[in-house]
Amino acid sequence: MRINYLVAGGFVVLIFCVIIYVVTVLPAATFHPVPTAAAHRYTPKELAGRNIYRREGCFYCHSQFVRYQDRGAGEMVQAGDYMFETPNVLGTERTGPDLSNVGGKYPDEWHRAHHRDPRRVKPGSIMPSFSYLSDNDLDNLIAYLQTLGAGRKLPSWVSPPQEIRDEYERIKSHVNVDSSAAANAGRGIFMQNCSVCHGVHAEGNGPISLTMETKPANFTRPFYKNYSDAMWFWRVKEGLPGTRMPRWGLTLGNEQMLYLVAYLKTLPQDSMPAGKEIHSLNQIDNPHVLDQNFKTITGLMKESGNRYGTSRNEGVHE
Amino acid sequence: MQRVLSAIFSREPYSASRNLFISAIFWLVVGTSFGLLASTQFDMPDALSGVAQLSFGRLRPVHVNTVLIGWLSMGYIACMMYIIPVLSGRKGMWSERLGNITMVLWNLVMATGILTILNGDTEGREYAELAGTIHIGHTSIQVLDWAVLIGLLTVGINAWMTVLTGTEKKWYVSIWYFLGALFWFPIVYIIGNRGFVQLPGLDDAITNWFYGHNILGMWFTVGGIGIMYYLIPRFTGNPLYSHTLSMIGFWTIGMFYAPTGTHHLLQSPLPEWLKSVAVISSVFLLVPVLTVLTNFFMTMKGKWSAAADHIALRFAIFGGVGYLLTCIQGPFQATRSVNWYIHFTNWVVGHAHLALFGTFSFFVFAASYYIIPRVTGRKMYSKPLAVWHFWLVALGIIIMVLDLVIAGLVQAAGWHAGIPVDQWVVELVPYWWIRSFSGVMIVFGSALYMFNVYKTVFHPEQCEALPHSPTGVVYV
Numbered sequence: 076m077r078i079n080y081l082v083a084g085g086f087v088v089l090i091f092c093v094i095i096y097v098v099t100v101l102p103a104a105t106f107h108p109v110p111t112a113a114a115h116r117y118t119p120k121e122l123a124g125r126n127i128y129r130r131e132g133c134f135y136c137h138s139q140f141v142r143y144q145d146r147g148a149g150e151m152v153q154a155g156d157y158m159f160e161t162p163n164v165l166g167t168e169r170t171g172p173d174l175s176n177v178g179g180k181y182p183d184e185w186h187r188a189h190h191r192d193p194r195r196v197k198p199g200s201i202m203p204s205f206s207y208l209s210d211n212d213l214d215n216l217i218a219y220l221q222t223l224g225a226g227r228k229l230p231s232w233v234s235p236p237q238e239i240r241d242e243y244e245r246i247k248s249h250v251n252v253d254s255s256a257a258a259n260a261g262r263g264i265f266m267q268n269c270s271v272c273h274g275v276h277a278e279g280n281g282p283i284s285l286t287m288e289t290k291p292a293n294f295t296r297p298f299y300k301n302y303s304d305a306m307w308f309w310r311v312k313e314g315l316p317g318t319r320m321p322r323w324g325l326t327l328g329n330e331q332m333l334y335l336v337a338y339l340k341t342l343p344q345d346s347m348p349a350g351k352e353i354h355s356l357n358q359i360d361n362p363h364v365l366d367q368n369f370k371t372i373t374g375l376m377k378e379s380g381n382r383y384g385t386s387r388n389e390g391v392h393e
Numbered sequence: 394m395q396r397v398l399s400a401i402f403s404r405e406p407y408s409a410s411r412n413l414f415i416s417a418i419f420w421l422v423v424g425t426s427f428g429l430l431a432s433t434q435f436d437m438p439d440a441l442s443g444v445a446q447l448s449f450g451r452l453r454p455v456h457v458n459t460v461l462i463g464w465l466s467m468g469y470i471a472c473m474m475y476i477i478p479v480l481s482g483r484k485g486m487w488s489e490r491l492g493n494i495t496m497v498l499w500n501l502v503m504a505t506g507i508l509t510i511l512n513g514d515t516e517g518r519e520y521a522e523l524a525g526t527i528h529i530g531h532t533s534i535q536v537l538d539w540a541v542l543i544g545l546l547t548v549g550i551n552a553w554m555t556v557l558t559g560t561e562k563k564w565y566v567s568i569w570y571f572l573g574a575l576f577w578f579p580i581v582y583i584i585g586n587r588g589f590v591q592l593p594g595l596d597d598a599i600t601n602w603f604y605g606h607n608i609l610g611m612w613f614t615v616g617g618i619g620i621m622y623y624l625i626p627r628f629t630g631n632p633l634y635s636h637t638l639s640m641i642g643f644w645t646i647g648m649f650y651a652p653t654g655t656h657h658l659l660q661s662p663l664p665e666w667l668k669s670v671a672v673i674s675s676v677f678l679l680v681p682v683l684t685v686l687t688n689f690f691m692t693m694k695g696k697w698s699a700a701a702d703h704i705a706l707r708f709a710i711f712g713g714v715g716y717l718l719t720c721i722q723g724p725f726q727a728t729r730s731v732n733w734y735i736h737f738t739n740w741v742v743g744h745a746h747l748a749l750f751g752t753f754s755f756f757v758f759a760a761s762y763y764i765i766p767r768v769t770g771r772k773m774y775s776k777p778l779a780v781w782h783f784w785l786v787a788l789g790i791i792i793m794v795l796d797l798v799i800a801g802l803v804q805a806a807g808w809h810a811g812i813p814v815d816q817w818v819v820e821l822v823p824y825w826w827i828r829s830f831s832g833v834m835i836v837f838g839s840a841l842y843m844f845n846v847y848k849t850v851f852h853p854e855q856c857e858a859l860p861h862s863p864t865g866v867v868y869v
Binding site for chain 1: 434435438439442443444445448449450451453454513514515516517518519576577580584591592593594595596597598599600601603644647648651652654655657658660661662663664667670671733736737738739741742804808809810811812813814815816818819
């Protein structure tokens, strides 16, 4: 009887050891991701800053862990990003924003002011004031913060999240968003659903816009000419949080949203500088021509920028 | 002084249990007060600004470690040091003095731990912040971790020797649970707090959460269930419903709890197999949970009305229901589709409070109302105070958990709509005020409890004598 117990007990202890081996030792032994560009070997100063980050418990409210589904937090993290992060500061609860990509987003002076008195820089923030940190500590901490995500090469501060980019890749073959047929179909959808706020010319002056505190976007502004197709799709599908732009993904089907994307891409740009190709702007129904025009126009803008630059310089010389 | 020292290092039977209960309850009030202080920083972020020791990032680990190591672990060991000798037919532990030395050691650890964390010496791993780092040359030693570990090992030795030298050769199920907990927890503690192996980022996170979840699974759950398997038959006078179920529960806890830690990192770029193992074993936790609860509630059969008069039983039932809710919520939120939404929010904070306060602390409350009178030979000083204690902490934790769950859903909606933090944070302000309010209830209830225990232990002349009952059922 006693022997049976001993054997059974030994067997169970063995199984327990195997489980512990599988979930702790095995990953440590087999999981060696290749360091990515975002993995950063810290200098002594940055390391000191990282220790302050850990000591002050920043990671209790700020994660460094952009997930597939996160919106507006920048590029998603990869396994290799964390090769030099010991102990980890992934975080488990976010009361503040994710900091994976915060490096370079704000100037050092902003960080300094924000840590001394957060509410003066961001009203409504509940971050504790770190005014008790010495200047040297704060410098180190900021040096560390400015490294976060530094190697990730963000295309822009607001870009569609990975989830939307993948979804767009999956469905984009349904509709050719560069075709005038799709743009025509999209124009109908726009007139029915969007024009009431954005206006029939998409200039953000539809009748309801009168009642809105945050005015609807004027899609003829040059800013929107930088939108990628996936970015248009994201904004149409999920709306713009914090405004009254709805999530059209709840109402429209994927193909309808793609038609809209096709139409939105063809909208003309206001305040175009007069150029020799001005007559071609009338041919907006053909997006390919518009694209060529766009290239010409951006070329012209660069040229004019140079011209202004030289004139200013000349002024200085005078 | 002589009297105090002899009380602290006493050899008297059950003195270790008594001393540990007193210490644990003291750390309960300290730990919950730190939690309350931390929560007020959400409501009034500038109230305490400018003091390094009182910034949120330092108060939070102090709160967590004080309630985990100071209150709950010491409370558990206090219960074990009464229940193990009783069940193995001994009067007192194998060495009461060793038990008391453990008590002194852990109190020193807690006092040092609070001071060191407040002054910025932290390991920086969630749930494992205790460090007490000492630098000798190029190596740094985390003294407090080793002290906790030594304390655990002394308890383990003491418990084993008590069981082996006892007259009762057949082990009641509680002893299985206690010895299991005292075997598993040191292993988990070493892996979680290892200062000797530095792993790169994500591997560090894996072991961090192996520890963070298994301090709950292999220590608080196993120990707490052991306590309840002893208490419920004692409270009700019914025999345990099924020994087979209790053994199934014991072995399945051992099997299914250990790999669950990675469910805290489900959306991170970890190997998928590890996450799948964690999710599957989290869902399988329903097996031990339901066997244990079936056993509890079937043992209660016919005696539910006793809770009207029996305060300790009332705590036990509340803890049991809390356990049911926690352990249904747990596997639910560990699945990928739910975790996808509620991870990173206050929902999880609410879950942690429901488990550690709403369940395991209530088990210790119930045990202390049963054990302290038996150790001192006196009834509790005041029954109305115990009733107040029950309602304050029970309503406090209910309000806190509901509030945090709702706040977590608001927060999750904010994350998933991509609303900037400074826009939805203002929406959470009312919830944070409610949480602080529930925190006041819990701290106040705990203070009443401490006062009640203080009077019972230190002024026994003011308490009624404990009546002898042939059935062993005494309503405190």
